[in-house]
Amino acid sequence: VIATLLATATTTTTTAASHASSDTIAVPPIRWLAILPPIIMIGGAVVLLGVASLVRRPLRIAVSTVSTVAISGAALGIAIWQWTDVQDHGAHTYIANAVVMDGFSVFVTMLVAIAMLLSALVADGYLRREGVEGAEFHVLAMVSASGAMLMAMANDLIIVFLGLEILSIALYVLTAFNYRRAASGEAALKYFILGGFSSAIFVYGIALTYGATGSTNLTQISDFLSRNLVLSNGLLLAGLALLIVGFAFKVAAVPFHMWTPDVYQGAPSPVTGFMAAVAKAGAFAAMLRVLFSSFGVVTTDWRPILYGLAVLSLVLGAFVALRQRDVKRMLAYSSINHAGFILLGVVAGTTRGASAALYYLFAYMLMTIGSFAVVTVLGRLGDGDHDLSRYRGLAGRQPVLALAFAVLLLAQAGMPFTTGLWAKLQVVFAVVVAGYVPLGVIAMVTAVVAGYFYLRVAVLMYAGGGLGEPEGGAGGSAELSADTTMVAGGLIRAAEPVGAPAAGGSGDVAGDGWTSATPGAVSGAVSTLNEQILLEDEADATEVAGEDESDKASPLGAEPVPVLTSVAIGICTGVTVLFGVWPQPLIDFANHATLLFLPH
């Protein structure tokens, strides 16, 4: 019934618009509630910027943080209001069908608002540490977030593009934010040039689609395609392909991922977390809406392309991440793997797939912002210290931080009773139901590979010395000096009785004939991985042994965790575990959001 009503409404408005266009530009009726969240975000950003430039001294960070938190909280509140409105009155398009307010858009709006709020908390500690004053960081982030919201609610390719550009341009600047690091500028330049290309390709896609269907409005494209059988569909397919390229670039799907490792590594860590969560959410939301509602008729045309993108992202993301020594780079490749997982939901092309993708985006947002918050803390002044060795023995120095990071990493790997596994479960189920069992198998196998590199960090945190230390609380852990930990670690190592005959060298992998004699891919893969682990372990042993006296002034002290950052990490970890143990609300919420998905 709603669909018919909407169809009539659409035709009347279009005829009205075409009549009116001859003499004056008619201003369509505006439903303010539908566009209030991005208006609040962008308006708040402008006000904050205005205040910051009017006051005599640079704005204190606390002021920017508090206002950003308040503004995103307000946007979140409005989104909840929108949710009740959608529940009561159903989903509708507004403002000459340019935007849509449905469960889907509201869900993503909430997601983005929460991501902004958490990122503001993380950024607070970062900005204080780096001695940056002023409101620029928060202003840019809020503008970017409003772009992501706009993408989620767009019902017109032009609005999608508008959102995409608002999102991206602010992100380019944010990437370059740490101007003291050359890497930051380099990353921004790369991101900007490649992003500019992808935007151009996307616009060209819009133009071709317009040429093929006569409209940029998603509903009208869908109507056109369902009423007409396009026989020579070269133009349409070219347009569709270019749109997909534009989206794939933003969500970092292979082979359009080239920018991701450099940008994730180069950008300031809080920005990376924000970018990973918000850019993916916005781009995936728009992608789902464009592909499902406008091009739902030609699913058979786009599905193979996305199938390929998903397989490549899953495999490349997981395997290349294995070789990374830099944690931010590793997380960048892991984000490519996650993009592959979310693409499964898109490939499925069903309501179940869309709901699974939404759930995944929400779970990923929390996991990634939390992870990059830990990375931010451990990056120390200058935000340049992200080598894996930095994480060795973290559990001894900062047990609570290590535990939170371990939970977040294991959740990304898909540990049971975290949102991570529910998310993977749902997307894999969606593709299996859609009949793509091989894709589900590929995804799960890459999850195993990914599990290895997440665990490698967890191992370093827990196994690298320091285990003998009694664990302390977050507050107390800061008092643990590095020297005592290291010395204690060395003593434990020394005291450890040497048991096996193979004690001569821990590198004696082949000592066990059965391992090396057994053929099979798994065994081979395991032994190569093992050598790596052993090397690390050996290096670890020598390092700890040598560190007893030489490194009295060891820089590996406990990093102070700013209060707001620890709140953010706590929220991310807590929610990840809470909805993992008690999954019903979030699963139902994501499902509900997709049921109210317009236009269909």
Added chain:
Amino acid sequence: MVHHSVPFLTLIVLIPAAGAGILGLLGLDRRLPREVPYAVALVASLATLGFAIAATVAMRVNDGGFQLVSNHDYTGTTLGVRWYLGVDGISIFLVLMTAILFPLAIILGRHRQNARVYLAWILLLEAAVMGSFVSLDLIVFFFMFELTLVPAYFIIAGWGHQRRAYAAIKFFLYTFLGSAFLLVGILALAFIHESQFGYLTFSLGDLMRTHLSSSTEILLFLAFTAAFAVKAPLFPLHTWSPDAYTEAPEEGSVLLAGVLAKIGTYGIIRFDLTLFPQATRTLAPLFLTLAVIGIIYGAIVACAQRDMKRLVAYSSLAQIGFIALGTIAISTQGLAGGVLLMVNHGLIVAALFILIGFLYQRRGTWQTGEMRGLQKAAPVLAGVFTVAMLASIGVPGLNGFVSEFLVLSGTFITHRWWAVVAVVGVIVAAVYLLWAYQQVFHGAPREADTKTHDLALLERCIMAPLIILIVFLGVYPKPVLDRINPSVQQLVAHVESSTGHAQPPVATKGVEGIK
């Protein structure tokens, strides 16, 4: 199915989990006395044991179906996952065995470095293992099955021996890879069920009714069995196990070999036989052959070991082969024997690993060549070791014999030649265990050997329940078999009705059936 006022099974899963959570929170108090975490862990595991015993008592004896069921909505109708727990004669004794072994492991592990974290991992492992044994919803089972990996991994990687990092990662990757296939298999099965019945569920009882084409059934069977065969481990997917068992701390080995391995064989019985009876029968020759190879290969390799932990690890491989043999042969005796052997092997291998741990504490080694004539200095240790070893060989009067006999006679009825070959494994088992015993406890003691002191009182108390159970189950297995048999008969009847292929009458009627 009978609903009960006390949610025994939920408590059995949640008490250890809560204990682990409390131990985690205790870390916030930095001046905590060392005894507190130990007390918390012990109380939690003993409470679990209490509820496990209560559950066993509360069960009705002649009922083969699921009892003490608790069935609640978990993820809502969107995903259809239910918190669906229940036990029958097959799982209750695994629950009981798990509940007995964990307190022992906690007592043994109380002096480890950073004991609070160590005990927290052990309790989390207990919760996950219990959850695996009682879940009747496939997704909840999968979650529990996967969850066992995390604490087991950290126990090996954090508190293991020399090559712990290698062993831990190998263990993790093998098992994780297996379960990746399991997950896809579960989802595919649920989808097929949904397309046939119009509603989404992961409950075992509903999924049983799914109609599967034979090729689909075989693919799903292989996907499920991949996970279980790695976990068990069955030959040729066992290569992680000697490393993991050897490098793990002693309590870790006890739990890995005694309890965790049983999740794999339990999975074969509970899910493969129930859901894919036809495929099990079709592929039985293949899997029986693998089981027999495992038995012979494990025994021969064990003969070549000079390292007692590796020796027990390979003997474990052979024993798991026996369990698989009895399970896949699908006869009433074989299956009952397989279930009983799971419990018995858990007790025996736990006793052996604990004793090896005692030797290691005294001598800092578990190489057979470095000890000689210990029975002079440590007669009680030697005596206890003898009992455990003889039980493992399968000497009549001890528990190993009962189950091995049932397995072999059951297999003989349905798959004669595999049973004939497997008997060789029993003989070789006597060879390697007696050799190892001879080297360590017989002969003229050297100086270090004479200084080896005997079992202390606490150590005797730890061994006592195991030895009592080993002897009791060897002499009088009837109470256990009485509870196992109805469930086993029900399962065999299900397999027979689904495959249309009955076991020979001798299996059910004894000598009468031959006439």
